[in-house]
Amino acid sequence: MRVRAILEEAIARGTVPGAAFGVVFADGRRESLHLGLAQKEPEPVPLEAGTFFDLASLTKPLFTLKEVLRAVEEGLLDLDDPLSLHLPELLWLKDHPLKGKTIRELLAHTSGLPAWEAVYTWGEGQKLKARLLQYPWPLGRPTYSDIGYMLLGILLERVRGKPLGEFALPPGLTFSPPPEQSAATERCPWRGRVLRGQVHDENAFALGGAAGHAGLFGTLEGVLGELQALLQGRWLSRAAWEEMLTPHGERFLGWERKHPGWHGGSLASGGSFGHTGFTGVSVFLDPERGYAWALLTNAVHPTRHRPSIAPLRRAVGNTLAAEVS
Template sequence: MIEAAFAPALAAVERGGVPGATLGIVTADGRRHVRVAGWAALEPMREPLTESHWFDLASLTKPIATATMVLTLAAQGRLDLDAPLADAIPDLRQYDMAAPERRLTFRQGLAHATHLPAVEPIYTYGDDPARLRAFILQRAWRAGPPVYSDLNYMLLGIAVERLTGAGLDAWPLGGGLSFGPPPGPVVATERCTWRGRVLKGEVHDENAFALGGAAGHAGLFGTVTGVLDWAQRLLNGGVPMSIVEAMRAPVRGERTCGWERRFDGWHGGDACSAATIGHTGFTGTGLWIDFDRDLAWTLLTNRVHPTRHGADAIFALRPAVGEAVIAALG
């Protein structure tokens, strides 16, 4: 059955849609399957992909790390999800106490229900992480309708740093998950024109790199085992129910605190149940958790290697894999 579930990813590797692909599937009671194909790197030399390779998880940092940190602090009574971020970051827009950023709440940030823009090339403003954090906090951000925004999670990451007095990389994430550099073999990502090299073991996201490597929106690395272990804890009661409920409950449309819920035509495929949440990462990663079926799967690829431009096979591959997983194991 696992071979049928892996067939779309294997076909994508064979036709060159992605250099390499790892599919991992886990159930609440611990049954798991992993399949691997292709290459961890094509440049500067070919390196076969293995189950032990670490992937740059990109925006999976948001739900696995940052949202979990915020929801854990809320469960501990250290923050109120409906309180403003300014409670944790009193210097947020400190030169304009009426600034709209000062009214943004933790819950709004988690669910991308703010006026902040999708992305900003913060790395082009300098290379001092402390100064760039100050820039994020003091910038008068242009207003617009709610969109999926890295800036929401940059602010949430700064809030976690302020509340805990430590960097995000100090948070215990569990084995197989780590802010970089990862402690093992790692897949290559892009031949970065800004840094002038093929990236391997350093975060792909330019803004996360400029912020020191560990940021609220990106910077997390993981193995397939680490991602599956984390997902299994959500399925089997290893995470407090208040956190799981917040991850599943809608806040704005299909957005929850950290995730998307299933909708027709979404990235996880239409076969999964309505009780499924999922998230993707720009480098070619993704994780989906179907609570009705007690089933989770992760698709990890290095689709941006050696370049992000034209690397669009992932958009059809993700739902195809979801359909195949449910057909084979659901």
Template sequence: MPLTDLIEQAFAPATEALRGDNIPGAVLGIVTADGTRAVRWAGWAQIEPEREPISRDTVFDLASLTKVIFTTTTILRLVEQGRIGLDDPLTVAIPDLRQYDMDAAERHLTFRQCLAHQTHLPAVEPLYTYGQDPDTLRAFILQRVWRSGPPVYSDINFMLLGIAIERITGTPLIEQPLPGGFTFRPDPCLCAATERCTWRGRVIRGEVHDENAFALGGASGHAGLFGTIDAVLDFARSILDGSALSAESLKAIRTRESDKRTVGWEGFYAGWHGGDACSPTTIGHTGFTGTGLWLDFERGLAWSLLTNRVHPTRHKDTGIMPLRRATGEAVIALFDQNRRS
């Protein structure tokens, strides 16, 4: 069975979600390590203020996929270049981090700890409510006495990593070079719409949905990247075939730093968002706007489901978790069946 036939069947959970008006639109892409791919799409890129159909070329706000596609990959390449060490403290790149307290816990955080979410930093903070001057907000992030707690999945970790990338490269995140199909500055007319934002007073389209990333200038280490399904699949294939990173870096993103986390990514566990049919070495990540990417190394298979599930509001049960799981399980079941036949 060719991938084009397989994807028609694997898209069935998304079709049901679209039929039930749980999500406006969806694009599913599958790619193998040898580059074979298939893409299926349906629904709407925007339903208000007026309807516009989705397409293969629709540009999505990738949300927290920014963490793995851009930030993690960039940090690991800087390690490969010898410009930093994975176990170096952030202060190697950001010497003014908590500069008024040389014993502050933040000054001891390493790149590895932030990438693997093994820090004391909180999950999220409404930084945008403190103002919208990006330079001042960056200074606030660096000097804030953060409340301490157990390790959690934290946007703050990746905000710090984004600032480190800017310091090391001397280039603002929004101006960083990106592979084709990715951008921090999309054409709104090409984008899937996200939320009707009460803070900004409009339907968000072509600007980052995440309020903190918006206040930081449109791009941050945790959010701000936009891309098409084919750009995401190109990235996934480059990880699967080993061309994106060195062997040591690939080992890092596949090796557990905790029960659920590797360097940058989340590793398979029972009940996770990628479905229980994944091989144990599968890694994946999701984005708040309704995006997701999974790489099953044993099968040489990756798939990405991109939706705009927060359009026009996040305050609705869209069933995104069961949709992601059902899609992953369908992709793998059909792929395995195809290999056996």
């Protein structure tokens, strides 16, 4: 497989310390490989099968989207419910348009909520969640928003009556990985150490480690299991799948559609979709050709200040598409 050579070269150049790659097919076939290091410092640790990666924003589609749609299937929510229906204390005593924003708009990143804010500097735990609900967020043009998914995480906790960290997860996915079995991320200047088995995203850490926008960890096999379930129609009902793939600009619900400059590569089929995560992780699905792939790396180790891995993702995606088709 040409992908191995591409990844070995990227590791040799120092683009990423290590990489776990896998491809799954709708007919049940699966291939995978693990290369390089799970940790470079303070001492080198080889990357092996079973290593947990910080999935960062893959939390959005693989957990939050799935759990929201599952709640819709069970009659607990509707995608067009306004947030205030389930979060009645939202902006209490304030007349603010956020109250009328729908679950669908947050899932599709069309609510106009800001992309990001350093909310970890505001507080932590329940106090921080309360402030997120009371803050008069400015609404502007639609943009990819961590804030929207933080609110969706709080909504899910309210609907299910338990914290996100207690939600049942498929094998290979967790909010609490064993540190010694996890790929290292950044030498965090805020926490003063190399992070291993602890969520890299500062806002997710302040929210308790499990949030709607980040916090999920997964092994390659665990992630591939979810991708194969999607391809085989076992992830959601057919009705939920069709609603999930309703276009909203360059996005579906929770996912990014193929478009010019897409990280999944220009040779993917037109109906392809995927998602990336800040730590260096990514997943892409090509339902038309019946395959999906995951590239999990710890690109932010030991620092986030390094070149983009978008060219690496595109090289892998294009090479794979050429081989499969």
